Amino acid sequence: MEQETEKPKEEETQESEAVHEAEQSKEENSKETSEETKIELPPVNFTNFINSLASTAFAYMGGFINPETQEPIIELNLAKHNIDIIEMLQEKTKGNLAAPENNFLENTLYNLRMTYVRMATAPPPSEETKSEEEPKTEQTEQPEAGEAEEKAGEQQQTEDEVKS
Numbered sequence: 640m641e642q643e644t645e646k647p648k649e650e651e652t653q654e655s656e657a658v659h660e661a662e663q664s665k666e667e668n669s670k671e672t673s674e675e676t677k678i679e680l681p682p683v684n685f686t687n688f689i690n691s692l693a694s695t696a697f698a699y700m701g702g703f704i705n706p707e708t709q710e711p712i713i714e715l716n717l718a719k720h721n722i723d724i725i726e727m728l729q730e731k732t733k734g735n736l737a738a739p740e741n742n743f744l745e746n747t748l749y750n751l752r753m754t755y756v757r758m759a760t761a762p763p764p765s766e767e768t769k770s771e772e773e774p775k776t777e778q779t780e781q782p783e784a785g786e787a788e789e790k791a792g793e794q795q796q797t798e799d800e801v802k803s
Contacts, residue, residue, distance in 0.1 A: 685732075685736070685740050686739075686740055686743050689725060689728070689743065689744055689747055690747070692721050692724055692725050693721070693725065693747045693750075693751055695721050696717075696718045696721035696722050696725075696751050696755075697718075697751070697754065698712075699712070699713070699714040699715070699717040699718035699721070700713060700715065700718045700754055700755065700758045701713050701758065713758065715755065715758060715759055718751075718755060718758075719755065721751075722748070722751050722752065722755060725744070725747065725748055725751070726748065728744075729744055729745075729748065732744075
């Protein structure tokens with residue numbers, strides 16, 4: 640019986656060594672690959688962290704283009720979530736930031752809020768709006784002869800007033 644219990648232990652040891660060797664080779668391969676494709680990352684600091692959150696928020700407000708539809712991706716709820724996170728960080732760090740960090744945080748939040756309001760209040764583009772805009776641009780490109788003469792006369796009158 641002692642011999643039977645020893646054999647499974649030997650087999651387990653061999654299996655665990657094989658697994659260990661396989662893991663080591665995977666780690667070596669991934670180290671070689673990661674060293675070849677290593678990207679230099681910015682330093683970890685407060686400003687870069689806020690910049691990362693703000694970039695994500697701006698991206699959700701039309702900063703990404705959907706490759707299939709070629710339309711901007713607008714996810715205002717996700718943008719608002721990132722803005723809320725930055726606002727929470729502003730509250731929690733109040734009085735603990737250096738002046739440049741505080742200014743960056745305030746300016747970033749202002750820009751994010753204004754962009755969010757503009758995006759939230761802008762009417763969504765529709766097919767009707769796009770088709771209405773096209774004929775208008777064609778009409779304005781070719782003004783009638785009478786209109787062109789009137790505009791030229793108005794410009795001349797304005798120039799004469801400025802000279803006197």
